[in-house]
Amino acid sequence: xxxxxxxxxIVNWYERLQDRxxxxxxxxxxxxxxxxxxxxxDARREAVDAVIDxxxxxxxxxxxxxxxSMKTARDNFKxxxxxxxAKAKTDCDNGETTAMIRSNFKKSLKDARETLKNDRKNxxxxxxxxxxxxxxxxxxxxxxxxxxxxxxxxxxxxxxQAFGEIKTP
Numbered sequence: 426x427x428x429x430x431x432x433x434x435i436v437n438w439y440e441r442l443q444d445r446x447x448x449x450x451x452x453x454x455x456x457x458x459x460x461x462x463x464x465x466x467d468a469r470r471e472a473v474d475a476v477i478d479x480x481x482x483x484x485x486x487x488x489x490x491x492x493x494s495m496k497t498a499r500d501n502f503k504x505x506x507x508x509x510x511a512k513a514k515t516d517c518d519n520g521e522t523t524a525m526i527r528s529n530f531k532k533s534l535k536d537a538r539e540t541l542k543n544d545r546k547n548x549x550x551x552x553x554x555x556x557x558x559x560x561x562x563x564x565x566x567x568x569x570x571x572x573x574x575x576x577x578x579x580x581x582x583x584x585x586q587a588f589g590e591i592k593t594p
Contacts, residue, residue, distance in 0.1 A: 444583075454587030461580035465573050472569035480562040487554040498544035502537055509533035 439459050446452040513530045 445588075451587055454584055458580050458584040460490050461583075462577060465576035465580070468576070469569050469573040472572070473566055476565035476569070480558050483558040484551075485556055487549065487551045487558075488550050491551050494548035498541055498548065500529065501544065502541040505537035505540065506534065509537065 439455070442455045442458070443452065460556050509530055512533065513526050516526045516529065
């Protein structure tokens, strides 16, 4: 189990490095290292926060789109049923036969139900969109962590060079 790294732990780490620095060049290197690490942490945090916000926004938009599609399908169904009822009333007033009115009404309702079924089936599926957003988020977070690791390794290498632990090329 790895220990939890807290702000105090990091401050102690910087203080130990500063105590170890003997020359002005080493002290400057520690300050540069501290700034590089903090800049890398800030950049990582901003990148991850931005991608998470984008993910949430995309999911919210997908949900709203799905709700709108379903509302439109429901409204269209209601309008089709209302039109079928109105046509049945008009046919009654015009003296059509009961069998014909019933047959037309049943067919209109069947068509309305079929249209509703198709509209519901064709409405955007949220799950597929969320999966796509999650993959994008995962890749962006992975890149942010890789960028952080690269920046941290560079800062450590420069610090070691300043302390003479690594020969400069």
